[in-house]
Amino acid sequence: MKALKDSKGFTLIELLVVVAIIGILAAIAIPQFAIYRQKGFDARAESDLRNAATAEEALVAGGSAYASCTNTACNTSLLGFNLSSGVNINMTSGTSSFSGTSSHTSGSGKTWTYLSTAGGIQ
Secondary structure (H helix, E strand, C coil), rough: CHHHHCCCCCHHHEEEEEEHHHHHHHHHHHHHHHHHHHHHHHHHHHHHHHHHHHHHHHHHCCCCCCEEEEECEEEHHHCCCCCCCCCEEEEECCCCCCCEEEECCCCCCCEEEECCEEEECC
């Protein structure tokens, strides 16, 4: 009997309680993580659209006209612009203005719109 009293370790009940607590915390954290991840992808799409708009303005400041491009074609049409992976972008030019839209394939489905005549992202 003395050997049982001196033994050290955790009981089965203690281990089950710890596993249950970890399971509850994981059930709360995982859905929140997915939402934060989608917001990050949406922010990447918005950032790419702002960067493309800046590159469009740089073209005009350098004496060129606004450029129209879609997705990876914007990497060559807009100097200094690099499209992030997963982002879909479409820039449309006019004679004195341009507009653009962007979204991320893994985002929440939100589409960002930039109108140069309105002064930015709408």
